[in-house]
Amino acid sequence: MANEYGDYQTPTSLAKTVLELLKSEGYDFENIIEPTFGKGNFIDEIPEVMSNVRSIRGLELQPDYYNEALTKERNDIKYELYNDDFFIFDLNKLFDKSTNNLIVGNLPWVTASQLSRFESKNIPKKSNIKGLKGYDALTGKSNFDIAEYMSLSLINVISSLNTKSVIAVLVKDIVAKNIIRYIPDSNIYPSKFSIYTINAKKEFNVSADACLMVIEFNGDEKFDNTVGEYSLYNPDKLIRRFGWSNDNFVSDVKEYKDYSIYDHITNWNWRSGVKHDASKVMELKRDDGKWINGLKEEYNDNELDSKYIYPLVKSSDVRKQDIHTKFRKYVIVTQAKPREDTSHIEEDSPTTWNYLIKHKQYFDKRRSSIYKNSPEFSMFGIGDYSFKPYKVAISGMYKSPIFSVLPPKDDKPAMTDDTVYFVGFDNMTDAVVFAAALNGDKAQKLISSLTFTDSKRPYTKDLLKRIDVISILKTTDIDELNTSAFSKVTKNDVDSFINKYDNDLSLF
Template sequence: MANNALGDFQTPPALAAACLALVDLPAHARVLEPTCGTGAFLVAAGERWPDAERLGVEVQPGHAGIARAHARVLEDDVLTLRLDTDLPWRTAGPLAVVGNPPWVTSADLTRLGVTTAPRRRGLKQLPGLDALLGASNFDVAETLLLTVLEHLAEQPLTVAVLVKTQVARAVLTEVARAGLPLVAAEVFGVDARRWFGASVDACWLHLRLDPSAGRPPGAAGGYVADVHAGLHRGTPERRVGVVDGRWVEDVDAYARVRAADGASPCRWRSGVKHDAASALELVVDGAGTARTAAGQPVAVEPEHLHPLLKGGDLHHGRPASRLLVLPQRRLGEETAGLADAAPGLWGHLEAHAAVLDGRRSRIYAGRPRFSVFGLGDYTFAPWKVAVSGLHRDARFRLVGPTAVGGGAPRPVLLDDTAYQAAFSGPEAAAEAAVAWAVLGSPAASDLLAALLPRGAKRPVTARLLARLDLARLPVDDAEVVARARAGLAQQGAEEACGGVPAALARLRADTTDAAV
């Protein structure tokens, strides 16, 4: 198996030494490397603290054999041990846990056929579709570090590890949730491409806990960490952490717009999930003919074709130029009757059955044939405010009915890389335009900058958007009205401009009725 197949990135000696240079321990400390591999951190620890007791744990026999040349090593699975009672320490000095845990998720292990993947610790199991759609996936390094904290946090403890930045974020959040006695935290940027050839946002996470220290420091009782751009300690570029139970990417910037971190008056949802672009996403040629990406013309009934915007389209400001073939209008709706009700659609679906029936995600199992997800009344709402989930510099877009390939304008649908707040009813256009204008304000940009996780593959999520209380963002009302009217004019909906001031007043009163 390849070296990194199980997240097994062996640490270069120079990197291990540079990381441990940022850790201060007494000479008589104990140093544990719980997934020690070939022992890079055991070697570096011996050079930095020659009198410290060093102990490694490694499950792979070949690695363990190499590491034993540098320190005592147990050949065992660290996640099966009680770290507070099962380790054969010979001394009783202050304890430090260091190393480079596996950079792999539970889903990766499942795909690789590993049947002994660890369970996530300390978190509730996720029910239903949330779990099936991937929310129950977790990082093995996160589980290891939560195990370390669960077993060892009742004593003075240093934890210093190389991890993906998203793992550092999750661990700090759990430290805060559990109320552990954190006395200091630092995050140092690591160039994973340079050291490991990996396109991963990574860091050196350094935590110090001490049960005798009392209440942890931080903003308003929060748990915060200084962030440094590289492996050197200087003036932090910002502070991250948990404030009032919520994760914040810039604690100091957040203080300026904190009042608007609450509950959004809009409900944010992702777009349609289908996992079959070659079958269900069509392009329209210059003659107005709908075709598959392979160039095949399509004769699907018009009522089953909908204008489509993907996350990338939203981010780059591209107009809707695709059509989505939609077999259902409601989640779980039976599709067998389409053979009679929409023979053109049914013929198209059957012609692409190999793709549609071959979708691997478990969410399609046991569902009507050719099912899609992300459907509700909101899907077909005429007005939406939408944003890509894949780009950190969130660019919100006002989306009104659009005609693609001829015919009357129809509601635009989004794909599952995008999030939408949908609006229906007689004031929908004005309500949507006001929400869009507020989200484009400097105050909203400040709040998003403080909240959006850096380095995440999907930085924008429905959960994060749900925190944006548009009614409490400090915005200039005249600027909002002007921008909302300009947005409506660009959409060809000038007739709705007169309703903008009233829509803003309703938003201020937090009584937006058009959101669905």
């Protein structure tokens, strides 16, 4: 998606489907605006589908496209098409204040940071954005979609109209999500907000979650700060409603209502794993009685002893709901807490010290500022919690929220990398009860109602802390808890877990 104009011309068939949908929704309005019309595929289709259209207005920056679009004009419609820049143009000129306005089109698919990489001049001009509704939320972010900025600029004008008007644009899903997210704090007052997902791979050969975002203003409905999600290819079937449920931003409003009784800020101390930025030398494999690092160097036990070596679990390992007994990787753990002096390793394990010294250059070239002014061979994401023998872990990155139990291996607790979140326990039974509750129906439904799986890290510490495992255990039948891969837990195990951790304000 890397071109300076975010240029993806809409296939005629898609433009037609979009217009037919808008017509069926009652948006067959007199003035139709195509804000960045490109070759004019929407402009061409509008008179084919819409019966009431009298004027079509719009903008396009690239002259060749502009000229091509002009050839699509017809006699019975008034056109005002400008070869101009959205960011400096007076958008008010596109609207007819005396009638209903429909904005329809496909805004550029490009982000502010992509534009700065191209050193592009095609960026919002600062002077134009002051006072824009929702502007603070948008520009507070270091990166945003240009389509989000353009949508807000158009919404800003629509909000000043008294007539029923609609913006219906093809955008990435994230644009729609961002807009609904900050609506309660803005002075944007829609009457209805829907998205119709499209297959961007098929339509544009782009791998992105994208939709037709339709926001209606001055309609009859009372807006409840939620968005109805449909598929453009099956627009009558509601998939879900996402958005605001009181003060919570949720991915499924109905499901959230059913499971919100398990949503409380708890004291479970979710942690992420170790960070060292030197995987080539810190991460090891075990093969044929030898340690092998990422440089393919091999070490016998008398060349590198195991005193500071721990089993390691990475995101890709916690995908299966399982009790981990086989470990693919190991990690050298140089500290027991952040910033701890590491020089004692020289005496405690000379082979480890020699190994670290031999690979010093890999540590010295670590760029992240967290390593500056820290002892040699430092790592982060380490503390007492790292050495808890039993852990219940989840990858922050994978789509399905699967919780695994990590028992120790050869008396060494398993470590995780920093894309994995975990809670530590002192015994296996507590870990199994905790994981069984999290893998059970109630926790899974609560999690799915809160998360958008298209985000990069759907599961965060903040989200995990909200799952009230004790309430779930108190209200769940023992048979529902025993998920297949886990060893059986008894009612006694669950009761003693509840007794131990209920009201415990210091869950390590």
